[in-house]
Amino acid sequence: MGTYFSRMGDGSPIEVTEKEIMTDLVEGSEDAADRGKIPPLTKEEYDYLLDIFCTRSKFVSVEPGNEVIMSYDAATLKIRRVGVNVDRIQALQIYEKLLGADTMELCHVDYSFKPIKPIAGFEQPILEQALLSTHIPLFYGAMPNLGLYSQPDGPFPNPSELLPMGNIKEAQEAYEAAVEESVKDIVYAGTLMYESGADGINLDTTGAAGDADFLAALLATEKLKEKFPDICIEMGMAGEFILGMHGELTYKGERLAGMFPHKQVKMAEEAGVAIFGPVANTNTSKSAAWNLARAITFMKACCEEAKIPVHPNMGMGVGGVTVNDQPPVDVVSRSSKAMVEICRLDGL
Amino acid sequence: MAITHAHASGMGGLRGAGDLVARVQMARGMRIKEAKEYVAEKLKVSVSELTDPIIMNEVRTDLGLGVMTPLPGVPKGIEAKFNMARVLDLDINCVKCFKERTSL
Numbered sequence: 001m002g003t004y005f006s007r008m009g010d011g012s013p014i015e016v017t018e019k020e021i022m023t024d025l026v027e028g029s030e031d032a033a034d035r036g037k038i039p040p041l042t043k044e045e046y047d048y049l050l051d052i053f054c055t056r057s058k059f060v061s062v063e064p065g066n067e068v069i070m071s072y073d074a075a076t077l078k079i080r081r082v083g084v085n086v087d088r089i090q091a092l093q094i095y096e097k098l099l100g101a102d103t104m105e106l107c108h109v110d111y112s113f114k115p116i117k118p119i120a121g122f123e124q125p126i127l128e129q130a131l132l133s134t135h136i137p138l139f140y141g142a143m144p145n146l147g148l149y150s151q152p153d154g155p156f157p158n159p160s161e162l163l164p165m166g167n168i169k170e171a172q173e174a175y176e177a178a179v180e181e182s183v184k185d186i187v188y189a190g191t192l193m194y195e196s197g198a199d200g201i202n203l204d205t206t207g208a209a210g211d212a213d214f215l216a217a218l219l220a221t222e223k224l225k226e227k228f229p230d231i232c233i234e235m236g237m238a239g240e241f242i243l244g245m246h247g248e249l250t251y252k253g254e255r256l257a258g259m260f261p262h263k264q265v266k267m268a269e270e271a272g273v274a275i276f277g278p279v280a281n282t283n284t285s286k287s288a289a290w291n292l293a294r295a296i297t298f299m300k301a302c303c304e305e306a307k308i309p310v311h312p313n314m315g316m317g318v319g320g321v322t323v324n325d326q327p328p329v330d331v332v333s334r335s336s337k338a339m340v341e342i343c344r345l346d347g348l
Numbered sequence: 349m350a351i352t353h354a355h356a357s358g359m360g361g362l363r364g365a366g367d368l369v370a371r372v373q374m375a376r377g378m379r380i381k382e383a384k385e386y387v388a389e390k391l392k393v394s395v396s397e398l399t400d401p402i403i404m405n406e407v408r409t410d411l412g413l414g415v416m417t418p419l420p421g422v423p424k425g426i427e428a429k430f431n432m433a434r435v436l437d438l439d440i441n442c443v444k445c446f447k448e449r450t451s452l
Contacts, residue, residue: 061356067399068380069370070358072350097416100354102366103374131442133425135414136367137374138442197442200374230439232374274377309373309380314353321349329352336356346373346380348353 004054007331009291010284011322021053021289022046028290032280032297035241036260041297045342049296052334053289059333062340069347071275071311073141073204073236075105089130096136102347105139105202106130112145113185114154120189124196131197139234140193141202144186144216146209149178156181159245175212175246179219186220191227200232200274207264208238210245211256214264218251218271225272235268236277236313237261240298261302269308275347278302279313284323288331292320292338299343309346312339319348362416363405365391365398368436375438390436411435 003015016024025046033040041049052060062068072095079091086094088106095101106127108116116123127140150158156178159171190201201224207214221233242264244257252270259267261278268276280295299312299319317323320335336348359366365387372383388395391411397403408415413435414428423431426446433440446452 059352059356064399065396066357067359067366068357069366069373069383070350070354070361071370075350078350095350096362099351100358100361100363100366101350102354102359102361102370128445131426131445135425135428136361137370194441195445197445199371199441230375230441274374308377315349327349327352332349332352333356336353340357346383347370348357 004056005330006053007288007322007328008284009282009286009288009322011324011328011331014287016287016289018050018054021287022050024287024290025049025293028286028293029297031290032294036262036298036301038260038262038297038301041293041300041342045296046293048342049289049293049338052338058330060337061333062337066341068340068345069102069311070100071103071139071202071234071277071347072101072105073202073313073315074107074111075141076107077109077111080109088126089133092130092134092138096134101136103137103139103199104134105141106198107141111142111204112148113142113182113189114145114148116142116189117185120192124192127193127196127198137199139200139202140190140198141204141234142189143205143208144182144203144213144220145205146175146178146182146213146216149181150174154178154181172246172248175210175249179212179216182213182216183220183223186216187223187227190220190224190231194224194228194231200234202234202236204236205238206235207242210243211249212246213238214242214256214267215249215251218267221268221271221273232274233272234275234277234311235273236311237264237279240278240280261298262305265302265306265308265310269306273308275309275311276302276306277311277313279318280320282317282321282323288320288322288334292335295320295335296339296342299339299345303343303345311347312343312345314339314348359399360401362408362414363401365404368413368432369398371432371438371440372436387436
């Protein structure tokens with residue numbers, strides 16, 4: 001029996017048989033179905049994925065006509081991160097002219113809304129100059145990053161210290177206070193960037209610090225939409241389910257802790273989000289087939305529930321992509337094609 | 349990784365009509381199929397032609413929507429975005445800001 005080249009979730013190369021691939025596809029999908037209480041993939045979808053994994057080509061792509069829109073997070077810092085020392089406007093031009101981007105995002109290297117607040121006046125002229133010389137839609141992006149509001153980095157007691165001591169009520173109060181301040185910072189920075197001409201605001205890694213982090217992003221979106229009804233807010237998530245660090249926070253009567261993407265998108269819609277970017281995390285101990293089938297199962301359920309455009313995150317360690325700084329072309333292209341053609345999504 | 353996704357599944361941005369479809373998706377909340385049909389109708393091309401770089405280069409040049417190679421006299425940057433707003437019948441935020449700041 002022949003074997004096929006594939007990878008583990010950490011990127012390690014492996015050789016697998018058709019039977020092993022199919023076993024992993026089914027197990028990965030059923031893992032997602034069990035956790036999210038959603039349907040697993042169908043037989044046709046497993047067969048389609050098997051075909052992709054058994055293709056001998058290094059690179060695969062969607063069929064013509066199935067192309068979708070690309071949106072990005074932390075775009076400008078990723079060019080400098082690999083040692084290409086261009087300024088941010090040049091980085092945007094690289095995305096626009098050399099990387100085939102459909103949209104792009106200006107960001108600061110300290111990629112959170114709290115540190116942006118005192119330097120927003122320096123960010124705005126860069127954004128304004130970039131908007132004059134570029135063509136494709138330009139977001140301004142940063143992370144809610146609620147962790148920055150806890151001591152020693154921020155003003156409030158640290159829930160990570162309070163919780164192990166059993167001080168649940170104090171930890172919850174600290175989270176609630178952090179949400180209030182985070183909303184103010186996101187609305188402040190988002191307002192200035194939109195008034196400078198940004199085509200949209202990207203709230204990246206939403207939910208990274210748990211349910212309070214997600215709530216901050218939802219409330220900030222509501223406030224920005226009230227001020228600017230035409231503003232486009234893209235919300236990219238941090239993980240596949242919302243960690244219940246506070247545990248009792250709700251939005252529109254729904255408890256946020258424990259939500260998977262198909263429920264997260266409904267909260268985002270209620271808040272006024274224009275583009276939703278769900279996440280499914282990669283397990284480094286499982287194969288690419290397992291991870292991709294699992295990710296697609298989550299994303300398919302999300303797309304079926306969504307009324308707004310959905311752009312699943314497919315960066316390092318998410319969406320079936322391996323956990324490497326430079327994910328290999330073979331696994332990224334397979335994940336890209338499969339995700340687009342099974343889920344009927346609107347972008348990546 | 350960005351370039352892998354763009355090649356595997358992307359609309360090609362300025363090489364095609366990817367940025368225009370993105371603008372419609374962002375401004376009108378349209379899903380991808382609707383957004384492509386909207387842009388195709390406005391540009392008077394078929395949906396399949398939206399990702400053809402040869403056809404779209406001609407269309408973008410004719411309509412002043414910005415192209416890959418910045419030739420002399422061809423609308424670029426904010427100039428192209430004025431034309432995008434008119435052709436696609438969209439409000440583009442930076443175009444609005446430009447008009448406000450220049451009393452246009």
